Amino acid sequence: MAQSRENSALREDLLAEAARLGFVAAGIAPAADDPARAERLREWIAAGHHGTMGWMEDRADVRQGPTAMWPAARSVIALGMSYAPSHDPLALEGDGERARISVYAQGRDYHDTVKKAAKALARWLVARAPEAELKVFVDTAPVMEKPLGQMAGLGWQGKHTNLVSRTHGSWLFLAAIYTTLDLAPARPHADACGSCRACQDACPTDAFPEPYRLDARRCISYLTIEHKGPIPREFRKAIGNRIYGCDDCLAVCPWNKFADAAARNQAFLPRAELVAPRLAELLALDDAGFRRLFSGSPIKRIGRGRFVRNCLIAAGNSGDAALVDRVEALASDPDPVVAEAAEWALGELTAAP
Structure with missing residues (x-):
């Protein structure tokens, strides 16, 4: 019971520290692989829908889930950082003189900013739980951040396949920290797309x-x-x-x-x-x-x-x-x-x- 209370307190402090470091969304997912998700990935690749992104096929086995990459993993800390625009992303549609650049690329490279914050969170966690082993990922490894984000309660994968948050819409950069710590997971987020298309x-x-x-x-x-x-x-x-x-x-x-x-x-x-x-x-x-x-x-x-x-x-x-x-x-x-x-x-x- 004492161990359970200790882990619960660590979890709450961890989520608070994530917010302090700039993550507007954070949650815990179990590290167990998901056979249904792995099968959907295999079907997607078999259909050729990955195009020339050969790395999706080359490491498809590792993308089955966290433990396929790292068997020692027990929990995943899923993180989201907002890049919500203040202007209409569609405003320049049809403008012959101007070009349109995706909102996410109009500012600083997100890899650097998000990874710096995720590594700071990892250091904080190791200081609190020295026995913990960690791996930090920001879009540069075979990690399925979006389904993990759904499992951690950050949002759900919408019909456009991106993560959607009730609070932050479609504008989240995602990161994941795999850990050997056994942290209580969140409840997976339900799909809220409904009949919208x-x-x-x-x-x-x-x-x-x-x-x-x-x-x-x-x-x-x-x-x-x-x-x-x-x-x-x-x-x-x-x-x-x-x-x-x-x-x-x-x-x-x-x-x-x-x-x-x-x-x-x-x-x-x-x-x-x-x-x-x-x-x-x-x-x-x-x-x-x-x-x-x-x-x-x-x-x-x-x-x-x-x-x-x-x-x-x-x-x-x-x-x-x-x-x-x-x-x-x-x-x-x-x-x-x-x-x-x-x-x-x-x-x-x-x-x-």
């Missing part, structure tokens, strides 16, 4: 073959961030002016009306130059200029070539003849993917009305 209907490329299942090969976030080659022509018009990611399925979620931008970590305040950047200026970026502009940003990891490719797709969709000279200059770019996108954009911009 706003996220499904909002998708410009019809990337949801069914609710709760995403075909990444059709997803604009995948196409503009993960996909390395030419973007398939069937999706180029639907991409519009989105040059890094897509917020449409998240932004239309009705639960976002409860999300408060005041809860956002200040590190994720949007940089003014990334909220509504001009396509003409982005098309002029060389490698050095790209690296300067996106220093400290998650956008930097895709490299100048992939980024300019995306900007050229947006230019081709813009209808702005003033961009022709910038696009034409990129038709001879040494990167063949950039050159191909420039040729396509030129054809769109100079086509007879």
Whole structure:
């Protein structure tokens, strides 16, 4: 009984410390693997819905659950940090002069901020429970953060497959700490999507073959961030002016009306130059200029070539003849993917009305 009371007190203090460190959502999940979740993952990969993200397939066995990765794990501390926007993520839709960057990438790279806070929480826990062994994860290991977040009571995986919180909507960066401590788990969060299909209907490329299942090969976030080659022509018009990611399925979620931008970590305040950047200026970026502009940003990891490719797709969709000279200059770019996108954009911009 004394051990139970001690663990209960540790759990409550842990959640309070997580809040002090900037996590607006925190909970405990059991570390046991989930066979049903593992089977859904196998089906998703077998259908090819992971696209070229080979790491999903390569370590699918480890993604079955926490103990598949680390048999000693007994509990998972699931954490969420808010990046709720104060502006409408869809405001620039159809703007031919401006480009759209996903809300999560308009501020500082979340990996650094979230991992720093998660490691601080891990150090606090070790100080309180020296016998504890821990592993900290922030989007860089085969960890299924979203279902773990649901098991820990943070929210539920919506029909768009992302975690949804009653308090913070769709705007949470997630982290997980695996531990050998046996902490009392929260009650899993119930699904609250009901009959709503706003996220499904909002998708410009019809990337949801069914609710709760995403075909990444059709997803604009995948196409503009993960996909390395030419973007398939069937999706180029639907991409519009989105040059890094897509917020449409998240932004239309009705639960976002409860999300408060005041809860956002200040590190994720949007940089003014990334909220509504001009396509003409982005098309002029060389490698050095790209690296300067996106220093400290998650956008930097895709490299100048992939980024300019995306900007050229947006230019081709813009209808702005003033961009022709910038696009034409990129038709001879040494990167063949950039050159191909420039040729396509030129054809769109100079086509007879």
